[in-house]
């Protein structure tokens with residue numbers, strides 16, 4: 553569904569910040585425009601002020617993902633509802649693109665063309681998408697990557713709700729770390745039992 557697709561807006565915005573690493577890529581109008589992806593018409597409205605505005609929204613959206621990740625469904629919903637109240641949608645059917653080989657417009661929904669500024673439009677769209685995702689698939693589909701220090705947000709669209717990492721890269725990193733930790737424990741145990749054997753005079 554197109555509306556659920558917009559939930560990626562929320563993920564994209566939240567992940568412009570790496571809180572544990574102190575990283576932030578949302579530092580310019582260009583970075584703001586990139587967040588809009590293919591919606592370049594909406595992106596053109598962005599100004600320097602949207603960097604600050606979107607950073608404020610970002611913290612609030614992260615709080616939604618973190619509450620969901622902790623299993624606090626009511627808080628996640630309350631926080632998202634508050635955002636939707638503040639950044640309302642103004643749905644319009646748009647036909648600015650044409651069907652291939654036809655002269656008929658490709659009718660589709662625009663969520664917030666008449667928002668006060670680029671941030672308001674982006675946020676309304678992101679929250680609407682996230683709300684659809686949450687109600688269709690469940691609050692537990694919103695998560696925070698478990699591969700520390702990564703704290704990226706993700707949406708679990710797997711059939712068996714098995715996702716725990718934001719990316720394949722983080723999944724691999726976590727697996728390697730777990731493997732090394734297991735090896736370390738094993739070699740400590742081997743060394744300890746060797747020492748015990750020595751202490752008992754078995755060597």
Ligand SMILES: [Zn+2]
Nearest residue numbers: 646648660662
């Ligand atoms: Zn359009």
Ligand SMILES: [Zn+2]
Nearest residue numbers: 697702718722
């Ligand atoms: Zn990650």
